[in-house]
Amino acid sequence: MTELWVKNACVIDPIRGINGEIMDIAIRDGRIVESVSDRADVIDAQRCLTLPGGIDSHTHVSGTKVNFGRYMSPEDMRAGRTKRKGKMHVTSGYYVPTTFGNSYRYSAMGYTTLLEGAMAPLEARHTHEEFTATPHQDMMANTLFDGNWAVMDAVREKDIRKTAAVVAWTLKAARGYGIKLTNPGGTEAWGFGEDLTGIHEMVPHFAVTPAEIITTMIRANELLKLPHSVHLHCNNLGKPGNYQTTLETFDIVPDLNPARQTLYATHVQFHAYGGGTWKNISSKAEEITRSVNIKPQIVMDMGQIMFGRTMTMTADGPMEFNLHCLHHNKWSNHDVELETGSGIIPVTYSKKSAVNCIMWAIGLELALLTKNPYQCLLETDNPNGAPFVKYPEIIGLLMSKRYRDEECATLATGVEQRTSLFALERELDWHDIAVMTRAGQAKALGIVNQGKGHLGIGAEADIAIYPIRTDSVDPAREYRKVVEGFQKTRYTIKRGRVVSREGEIIVDGANATFWVDAKVPEDLKMENDPEFIKRFEQFYTVRMSNYPVQDVYLPRGRRIETEVFT
Amino acid sequence: MRVILESKVRAKPNLPIEAEAIIPRNFLKGTDLIVYEGNKERTLSEMFWIFVEGTAVSPENIEVILKGDTSRIKRVGEYMDTGSIVIEGDIGMHCGNFMSGGTIEIRGNADSWLGREMRGGTILCRGNASHYCATGYRGEKKGMQGGKVEVFGNTGDFCAEYLAGGTVHIHGSAGDFPGVEMRGGELIIEGDATRPCGNMKSGSCVILGTVHDMLPTFEKSGRRVLPEWKITADVYKGDVANRGKGTLCVRSE
Numbered sequence: 001m002t003e004l005w006v007k008n009a010c011v012i013d014p015i016r017g018i019n020g021e022i023m024d025i026a027i028r029d030g031r032i033v034e035s036v037s038d039r040a041d042v043i044d045a046q047r048c049l050t051l052p053g054g055i056d057s058h059t060h061v062s063g064t065k066v067n068f069g070r071y072m073s074p075e076d077m078r079a080g081r082t083k084r085k086g087k088m089h090v091t092s093g094y095y096v097p098t099t100f101g102n103s104y105r106y107s108a109m110g111y112t113t114l115l116e117g118a119m120a121p122l123e124a125r126h127t128h129e130e131f132t133a134t135p136h137q138d139m140m141a142n143t144l145f146d147g148n149w150a151v152m153d154a155v156r157e158k159d160i161r162k163t164a165a166v167v168a169w170t171l172k173a174a175r176g177y178g179i180k181l182t183n184p185g186g187t188e189a190w191g192f193g194e195d196l197t198g199i200h201e202m203v204p205h206f207a208v209t210p211a212e213i214i215t216t217m218i219r220a221n222e223l224l225k226l227p228h229s230v231h232l233h234c235n236n237l238g239k240p241g242n243y244q245t246t247l248e249t250f251d252i253v254p255d256l257n258p259a260r261q262t263l264y265a266t267h268v269q270f271h272a273y274g275g276g277t278w279k280n281i282s283s284k285a286e287e288i289t290r291s292v293n294i295k296p297q298i299v300m301d302m303g304q305i306m307f308g309r310t311m312t313m314t315a316d317g318p319m320e321f322n323l324h325c326l327h328h329n330k331w332s333n334h335d336v337e338l339e340t341g342s343g344i345i346p347v348t349y350s351k352k353s354a355v356n357c358i359m360w361a362i363g364l365e366l367a368l369l370t371k372n373p374y375q376c377l378l379e380t381d382n383p384n385g386a387p388f389v390k391y392p393e394i395i396g397l398l399m400s401k402r403y404r405d406e407e408c409a410t411l412a413t414g415v416e417q418r419t420s421l422f423a424l425e426r427e428l429d430w431h432d433i434a435v436m437t438r439a440g441q442a443k444a445l446g447i448v449n450q451g452k453g454h455l456g457i458g459a460e461a462d463i464a465i466y467p468i469r470t471d472s473v474d475p476a477r478e479y480r481k482v483v484e485g486f487q488k489t490r491y492t493i494k495r496g497r498v499v500s501r502e503g504e505i506i507v508d509g510a511n512a513t514f515w516v517d518a519k520v521p522e523d524l525k526m527e528n529d530p531e532f533i534k535r536f537e538q539f540y541t542v543r544m545s546n547y548p549v550q551d552v553y554l555p556r557g558r559r560i561e562t563e564v565f566t
Numbered sequence: 567m568r569v570i571l572e573s574k575v576r577a578k579p580n581l582p583i584e585a586e587a588i589i590p591r592n593f594l595k596g597t598d599l600i601v602y603e604g605n606k607e608r609t610l611s612e613m614f615w616i617f618v619e620g621t622a623v624s625p626e627n628i629e630v631i632l633k634g635d636t637s638r639i640k641r642v643g644e645y646m647d648t649g650s651i652v653i654e655g656d657i658g659m660h661c662g663n664f665m666s667g668g669t670i671e672i673r674g675n676a677d678s679w680l681g682r683e684m685r686g687g688t689i690l691c692r693g694n695a696s697h698y699c700a701t702g703y704r705g706e707k708k709g710m711q712g713g714k715v716e717v718f719g720n721t722g723d724f725c726a727e728y729l730a731g732g733t734v735h736i737h738g739s740a741g742d743f744p745g746v747e748m749r750g751g752e753l754i755i756e757g758d759a760t761r762p763c764g765n766m767k768s769g770s771c772v773i774l775g776t777v778h779d780m781l782p783t784f785e786k787s788g789r790r791v792l793p794e795w796k797i798t799a800d801v802y803k804g805d806v807a808n809r810g811k812g813t814l815c816v817r818s819e
Binding site: 075078 | 702714
């Protein structure tokens, strides 16, 4: 029995409605409890800001795509090198670090739970192996269904139950957590050498439209009662004028679940561009947020970009090809048979580029214009917008108008007229930041019941104690202190153990991987469906019996079972 | 001040020595420097006989001379900013990495990555240089950015890859793909070359010998007399496959 007592903590816990109370937290065997004995270890938080462990609801840290980013950028492996020290492994890399590098840096920032944004089911084993090597965070993997042939067949037949059955089988086989749609239909069209420009266009050879895929998947998701909603990377990413596609997509989303959103729209910054060419691109964050503010069924995340070098990696193959045509740099394209694809290119976001400056402004506008912080979460689509180590700077920008104005003075000319960022007076407070970095994520991912994102009795003891005194720091003026404070926790506690102290890792991690075992009625079990088996054996290069990920790949797997639907 | 380092006979002469500590500035405070033989940490005096002549008050006046078998010594002159190094024999890989000033003279041959990602200063190599002379390291998009590399012998493949500034002068021949991905600077090859300047974006290259397998993606734009080389050269623009605006001059027949 291990016990820990955190005293004098200034707690902000939005899910339980606690905002800046000085309180003590008792922890026994990895869970928060009412009280502990006198023999418990004591941490004096000295009235510092104490939050539930951070949750990143969309990041790319593991899997084949990330690893290919590593292959492609040997020059990045020269950056961010740290030596082996105590319990810490050697790390290297800045925008695509090694798995341990990711884990340690997230831990130093107080993050304890991550959702890998895109896992191709066929390549799930590798993703799970990398999860095991990301030891300080609990992991979840969104599973790609955007070009899944079996799903598209079921969608064409307008059979929601069949769609749900395919999703349930694939999620279980891949040990995935939720449904990810990346440019639905578009990536598969690209596999046939074509491209889609709107959500009502037919996917060639499949006779379905992206809109049909999205709505059917949403209904299948709710039928299966999955903890997370459909996680959507909208069509037309990164194209000037794409905000209309985004608005059209938001308009077809029904409100089906009172407990959470029915659509999680990810990295919306990349989907909020006006204009028609790169020359006249402008911000349409106001239109997007106006739509989101009246639609409680939608949660989005920022997809903020920050200036500097990074790597873009996504399952959206055609979009990466378009970017490659702009940059003429390294490029990788990958097709996953019958499922999805991906593309990777390195980019540098520069303050000299008006387009990049507008992108930077849009992300912040989205966060500032969304009324309910639960509906706009903070992330950079790591590493697409920026490596996650830039999160503290984003927090600083959101909390301080002065910081934004100072940054504005260094941007390319002509940016101010094309965004409304510099007219926005809003400055977020500590509570908003706590929502946008943990509570909102926990609610959107449906893991509050798993004890994530709050500090109530019975919750997992994932706690981040930042060296910030909220009563004496004025974030509007002293934004530097805020940025520094969020860069390095005083203590990061993961499941009741102190894992990181002042940025130094002090234990070997023992994370868990959450996956969803969605139950379906007997007649919908795909492993018994002769048609499904026949098509599987006909088209896949692997046998159906070899396809599911064995439990040995998840040494600390945690199954979440759903109820059977009728 | 002159520091003479004469390599001692080693039990395993093929083990590389990582000697990024050997730069003139470091000898201002004495000769207690650390090098690595394989993965073992060694003091400089374990590896070399050290002779110091005279004194110096500033690193500009320090000359380091390496003698004996130095062909396995890597990273000599890394981040060197002033002073001079003379290597009497051959030198190992990565000589003059990131160097920003001073002079390195190699009287023998140099191994791969001579003067990689160099920022300034001068490297003279009296013998041959191996592959990737004056380039960027794996994946790096900006290779050598300034200074001068002069090789009196031949070089291996990928000489001056990703050259972004400064001058590379090869008196002999270059191997395959010299000046590939060039984006600035000047490359002169007095001998022959194979498939030069592929994907070049900017900068200029002059080849006085024969070009084998000239790439088809260069556009001939005329003929020019180059008085400093006393030749007439065909001038090509390219690499047009990648919207390049470089200049490649090859001696006319």
